[in-house]
């Protein structure tokens with residue numbers, strides 16, 4: 001039994017579990033008694049060790065599942081692997097995503113828009129289709145999508161990324177509406193800025209601007225986003241669906 005059993009006995013799928021917010025979610029979920037299919041693009045020695053340590057420390061199972069979100073065949077094999085475990089899927093955290101290099105929209109090629117939407121939108125929908133199908137059979141489930149304040153507020157310089165996140169906010173609401181009668185809740189978390197590789201890939205100016213726009217005037221630890229994801233994923237949020245919850249340090 002772990003110290004914090006908020007998700008005790010639940011089984012979750014987390015994408016992008018090898019670093020950043022996804023890794024914080026994996027650690028927090030394991031510490032909360034949750035078993036996890038930890039989805040990543042590629043295996044690594046560091047991740048294998050991390051998984052072994054978390055399993056031992058928290059007495060949960062963690063099954064690494066490797067696939068590239070842009071590869072439909074790999075995704076199908078991953079879903080097959082998940083099904084073959086014959087365990088109920090309670091939670092899906094659609095976390096994996098990519099950032100764009102900042103540029104004015106007039107200077108951004110359609111190819112860049114396509115690339116961002118492939119990963120941040122189309123692959124999320126494709127994966128969600130497979131996984132919510134499993135949840136529908138159980139008539140229960142909770143999906144948490146990673147949005148961003150960039151998809152909700154007025155920000156310049158990152159239109160492809162912002163538009164992809166705005167699309168996911170809409171996807172969240174449609175999924176919530178269509179899946180509610182199957183006992184499936186679908187919510188989103190919109191972080192401001194969290195200390196990950198993605199945040200570090202922004203220009204110094206963009207980071208400072210985002211920080212300055214928040215009351216707290218600081219960048220979040222990934223753990224501070226993971227706790228919000230855990231809440232929405234858990235039964236504590238049983239009366240919430242179709243919501244985008246901001247975790248942004250107080251942005252006006």
Ligand SMILES: NC(=O)c1ccc[n+]([C@@H]2O[C@H](COP(=O)([O-])OP(=O)(O)OC[C@H]3O[C@@H](n4cnc5c(N)ncnc54)[C@H](OP(=O)(O)O)[C@@H]3O)[C@@H](O)[C@H]2O)c1
Pocket residue numbers: 015016017018019020021022040041042067068069070094095096097098119146147148149190191192193194195196197198199
């Ligand atoms: N950090 C922030 O300030 C912030 C703010 C708002 C929203 N968000 C959102 O939060 C989520 C996590 O962000 P993060 O900051 O943790 O990002 P990150 O540190 O850049 O990590 C991104 C994760 O997504 C995975 N990924 C990317 N493309 C993939 C693909 N084609 N197939 C499979 N996995 C793929 C990466 O795998 P690899 O290691 O293999 O590349 C990695 O695990 C994203 O959806 C992001 O848009 C972040």
